[in-house]
Amino acid sequence: MSGMVITRRRLLGMFGATAALSACGSSLGGGSSSDGGEQGAVKVGLVIPQAGVYAPLGVDMKRAWDLWLDRHGGKVGGFTVTTVVGDEGETPQTGVAAVQRLLQSDDCDVLVGIVSSATALGVRDLVTESKKLLLIANAGANDITGTAISPYLWRTSFTNGQVAAAMGRHLAEQGGTDGVFVIAPDYAAGAEASAGFQDAFTSGGGTIAGAVKPPFGTTQDYQPFLSQIRSSGAKATFCFFAGAEAVAFVKQYRQFGLADSVPLYGSGFLTEGGVLSAQGAAAVGIQTSLHYTSELDNEHNKEFVAAYQKAHDAVPTVYSVQTWDAAGVLDRALRSAKATDGDALSTALGKLGPIDDSPRGEWSFDGQTPKQKFYIREVEQKGDGFVNSVIAETDAVGQDG
Amino acid sequence: MAWLDANLVSVLNGVAIGCLLFILAIGLSLVFGMMDVLNLAHGAVFLVGAYAGWVVGGTDPSWGTFLLALAVALGIGLLVGGGMSLLTEPLRDRSHLDQALLTLGIALIVAELLSMAFGNDVQAADAPPGLDGTVSLFGNAYPTYRLALIGVGAVFAVGLWLLMSRTMIGSVIRATVADRDMVSAIGIAQHRVKLAVFGAGSALAAAAGVLGVPIYGARPGLDSTVLILALVVVVIGGLGSVRGALVGALVIGQIESLGRAVLADAASFLLFGALALVLVLRPRGLFAGAVR
Secondary structure, three states: HHHHHHHHHHHHHHHHHHHHHHHHHHHHHHHHHHHHOOEEEEEEEEEOOOOOOHHHHHHHHHHHHHHHHHHHOOEEOEEEEEEEEOOOOHHHHHHHHHHHHHHHOOOOOOOEEOOOHHHHHHHHHHHHOOOEEEEOOOOOHHHHHHHOOOOOOOOOOOHHHHHHHHHHHHHHHHHHOOOOEEEEEOHHHHHHHHHHHHHHHHOOOOOOEEEEEEOOOOOOOOHHHHHHHHHHHOOEEEEEOOHHHHHHHHHHHEOOOOOOOHHEEEEEEOOOOHHHHHHHHOOOOOEEEEEEOOOOHHHHHHHHHHHHHHHHHHHHHHEEEEEHHHHHHHHHHHHHHHOOOOOHHHHHHHHOOEEOOOOOOOOOEOOOOEEEHHHHHEEEEEEEEEEEEEEEEEOOOOOOO | OOOHHHHHHHHHHHHHHHHHHHHHHHHHHHHHHOOOOOOOOOHHHHHHHHHHHHHHHOOOOHHHHHHHHHHHHHHHHHHHHHHHHHHHHHHHHHHHHOOOHHHHHHHHHHHHHHHHHHHOOOEEOOOOOOOEEEEEOOOEEEEEEHHHHHHHHHHHHHHHHHHHHOOHEEEEEEEEHHOOHHHHHHHOOOHEEEEHHHHHHHHHHHHHHHHHHHHHHHHOOHHHHHHHHHHHHHHHOOOOOHHHHHHHHHHHHHHHHHHHHHHHHHHHHHHHHHHHHHHHHHHOOOOOOOOO
16 A cells, blocks of 8 residues: 555656656746856855954955856856855964865865965865866965966965055156155065065165064054154055054054154055944045955946945945956856866866956956056045045056066 | 154053053953962953943044943943853862863853954044044154053052052952962951952953053954963963052063064064063062062
């Protein structure tokens, strides 16, 4: 008797499934005949910090990724996307483990994300051995696409040196070439930014009044360094800070009365996103270089900013745009490769022409990192809030700035 | 001359930072010295105070909201400290490791709750009106608020010194540091003394959080940063004494300020270098045993 029941159930189930399949088939058939690009599915591991000091960047990146999928019917390059989020945390201890999990237990085809350079360098061998594509949407260490290059690691963000060099060249061209003091925290990114700025600025005829490296992560009070800037007689200061350090430095630079007498310049992370609202009026007048600002006056950016604000009730940041563009280049690569393996995608990325629909303006891959324009931005008050307005832009530059 | 000017400012700044550290560390020192309880949640209480300062005081506080924030922080600190005292009561005869695990667990939970409530963004606020500008000092601009901190620190130090040396409460506290069992034997309930000192010490840490907002802001991770500073102050100054905590805090203030200005290249090593030096030369701290 029981055998009968199961058979009957199975029969019913099979009927149901067939009916559902045929219904799906006809609707899908109708859809694919119009765009002609049904490829299957791709599983994307989104590696972003969800806890720790970089968590606010993770929020911006997730929002941009969700928005891209939302506006493209949940598909990238014709492939239906399943997103698995991995928590990068703060350090390689958490970041490498998250990537390992996404590659091995979640079996992701492609990885997108990575905020920390140490994590990016830490997962290089792991990703290379598994022959999967990793699109880095933030980490800026020069080495990732330089001496430690791997065919499977591509970057849609920047290099630390490139961003700082843009400001160095700009200041040298402006003729403000005497006595700039350079301050950047004592770790890899700070050193790269400091070197990038100094190389570009001195080769443009500028002179450096002094340089100092405050301990990274343990400096809350910048008074000793601010005193040093003042006594050096510098005409201007260039700095590289991000996150909590950017807030503390900018506020104290104003509190100690330096903001009025010694203008402050920096890499754009100094005044980007959440830190700018914490700095508030203390940041007004600071000029920074970056490859994006929400104030950019181009059609793609206006559309992007409007959609982003509508979806998330927030202004997009450079971290959002880097992730948005990672989705954009993945879309193109999947479309031309028609496969999800790292080798095919890497080859396809190498053949991409200029990316002409990015909110940051047109850019292209130079090696495996963007060749892009930089904007010189100045912090201004706009309504109740503060924004980075564009005051100049530089020529497009690649890896070394 | 410019060198001298710059460093005079650093000395003064060291005093200001030292005053803030004193208000932060005195509670940790007394609780550890008196009751032998190692409270690793002290930094988390500071961060609670910092968020209270930012939420209640606002990013551009008036005197009203600033003082209200201070009162709220003192209240919360008192409650949290009292709660911690009760929680650590069953562990009083257990090892420091057990206490450290309990208080560290509380610290982690508090930090996570703060992060859930206020997000992971960095928050900052200005000083109250009249103190948010600069004054000219040795020809250099210096933030008025930090000068005011020196005054506040001095008031606290003198007040605590009077409390400890001239009042009945003070002599009970000092006696408890010196010999707990003897204090019990003369009929004073130890757990009440502990409750009071724990509550007052935590209230001061939370107040330090409010006072610190215009300098340090409020953000995830600040709790462990200030906890380490407070522990170094206590180790350098010696346990259980107001004078030790004050001297320890002023020494750390100078190391973090003047030390970093003069020896900028060695800035990362100065703090723990000084700690190691004190541990080698005076293992029990500069003022161990002196209970004043």
